[in-house]
Amino acid sequence: MKTHILLVEDDVASRFGFIHFFSREGYAITEATGIAEATEAIAGQRFDAVILDNNLPDGNGIDFISTVRTYDGTVPIIIITGTADIPLAVEAMQRGADNFLTKPVDNAGLSAFLKKTLEIGVLKRRVVARQRLEKQEEMFWGNSAAMRQAFDLARIAAESDSPVLLTGETGTGKGMIAKWIHRNSSRSDNEFVEVNCSCLRGELLAREIFGNARGAFTSADQDRKGLLDIADRGTLFLDEIGDMGLEVQAQFLKVLEEKTYRRLGDVKLLRSNFRLICATNREIANLLKKGLFRQDLLFRINLITIAIPPLRQRMEDLPAIIAAILRSLGRDDTSVGPEIMALLRGYTWPGNFRELHNVLERAHLLARGGSLLPAYFFGLNGAAAPLPASAAPVPRALKPLDMQQIQQALDEADGCVEKAAALLNVSRATLYRRLKQNGE
The missing domain is CATH 3.40.50.300 (P-loop containing nucleotide triphosphate hydrolases)
Structure with missing residues (x-):
């Protein structure tokens, strides 16, 4: 697939020269004579690079950089201007351009310049893609x-x-x-x-x-x-x-x-x-x-x-899956005791891996850095008893909900309503309803 360049240049002779040269170099070129045409082009398709003249009939190329970045935050941009103006070059780079050239432009030199700029674009996309994927949950395949x-x-x-x-x-x-x-x-x-x-x-x-x-x-x-x-x-x-x-x-x-x-x-x-x-x-x-x-x-x-x-058909993987989830939650102890393991093995897990993750995260929150106890795994086929009121690390069960305790739970959960609801042992909907009643 050809590398696709958006060329924004109002001068007919310069534009013809660029197109003729880069077409022979194997690039696909889309041409625009001003900012309006360039905006329509960048909104309609993705480009590998933008070569942008600064002085255009309907505005300055530097002002157009922010528009390009709105549509594509990683596409490399080369600004071309008729004067060797250092402050202008600095401003262009600050606005988001990757390189800056002054006329007259030597086509061979621009070609080498473009190749370097395209490498920058590849690196940018690689970094952005990896940053997004680094936030994913750990992938554990298992041995079943x-x-x-x-x-x-x-x-x-x-x-x-x-x-x-x-x-x-x-x-x-x-x-x-x-x-x-x-x-x-x-x-x-x-x-x-x-x-x-x-x-x-x-x-x-x-x-x-x-x-x-x-x-x-x-x-x-x-x-x-x-x-x-x-x-x-x-x-x-x-x-x-x-x-x-x-x-x-x-x-x-x-x-x-x-x-x-x-x-x-x-x-x-x-x-x-x-x-x-x-x-x-x-x-x-x-x-x-x-x-x-x-x-x-x-x-x-x-x-x-x-x-x-489904998870119920791969119980041999359960201990390793639990350890992987606990590691992702930041727990140093990635194993659970035999009583808890028996509870987890005895449950059918209709929500599969996602439900297991939620159950372990809830137990982790209730433990507050301490040991995981069987009481924190309530609700698994009714096998576990309700949370004992005497257990020190267990959060408050509020009936009715007290706003001072709600605020304390929200503070402990850094404002996360879902985590605060888990600490209070109530549903998220109940907590939202109570907050709404009090105008929070």
């Missing part, structure tokens, strides 16, 4: 036969560019595996973009995926990039694709077949070179029988299918 098979398939998926379908119950870690595949693929330096299809329906989901043109609907006051734009050269993860409506399925199938798409309310065809990973907790075969999922779309998305087993 089903998970070893899943790992082998995930490794094959990471080495290819084929669409992947992840199946399994809610909370089994499908999203974590999708990120692992992306992180270990050739696209790891670019964006991992995800959307949950069960959270957005119909036009809202289409708007999120495809973006929209200005005026496409009442509140559309500007062009808006969709996830397909952002996922260009990276990975698009469609979680719970089984909940995608048939109309959006038809639109998305067309993208997969033709590799092009249009934003809502726009006629311009756009391209996105993305890798697709999908996940669902539903039985696709049942959806096909009911006419709720297109068979032709299924053929496109399940070239590699990875089935993730």
Whole structure:
């Protein structure tokens, strides 16, 4: 795929010279004669670099840098000006330019300059992508036969560019595996973009995926990039694709077949070179029988299918999974006692890995740095007794809720309502309701 440059230059002779030279060098060039045209171009597609003249008929190039950064925070920018003005160069760099050149520009010199600038862009994207992925939860595969098979398939998926379908119950870690595949693929330096299809329906989901043109609907006051734009050269993860409506399925199938798409309310065809990973907790075969999922779309998305087993079917991995979660919570002691382990093994875990993580995090909060006690694991099949009122580290059960104690819990939880609710042994909804009653 050719490196794509946005050239913003109003001088006809200079623009022709740049285009002629860089086209012979193998670059794809989009030209703009001013800020208005350049804004439309940067809003419509992704570029590998921007070469920007400072003196333009509808404004200064330096002022346009912030607009470029709004759409793409990592694209390298080269500013070209007619005068060797050091303060201007400093201002350009402060505004977000990566390099600065003065006219007349030697094309061969600019070519070498551009190559260096493109390397900067690659490094920027790599840093941003890794920063996002570093925040993910630890990935533990385990030793069960089903998970070893899943790992082998995930490794094959990471080495290819084929669409992947992840199946399994809610909370089994499908999203974590999708990120692992992306992180270990050739696209790891670019964006991992995800959307949950069960959270957005119909036009809202289409708007999120495809973006929209200005005026496409009442509140559309500007062009808006969709996830397909952002996922260009990276990975698009469609979680719970089984909940995608048939109309959006038809639109998305067309993208997969033709590799092009249009934003809502726009006629311009756009391209996105993305890798697709999908996940669902539903039985696709049942959806096909009911006419709720297109068979032709299924053929496109399940070239590699990875089935993730529920937690209850991989109990041999439970001790190691618990240790990994406790490490992620910052606990030095990553093991639990036999009584607690018996409680955890005896539970069916309908919420799978996600529920286990929440149970351990709650116990960690209740322990306040001390030992994990069986009393902190209440509610597992009714096997554990309610929290004893006499236990020193156990938080208050407030009936009715006392605002002074609520404030103390919020302080201890650094303002996090969810953690404060756990400390108070009440639901988050109850705590929100109490805060609302008191105008907090």
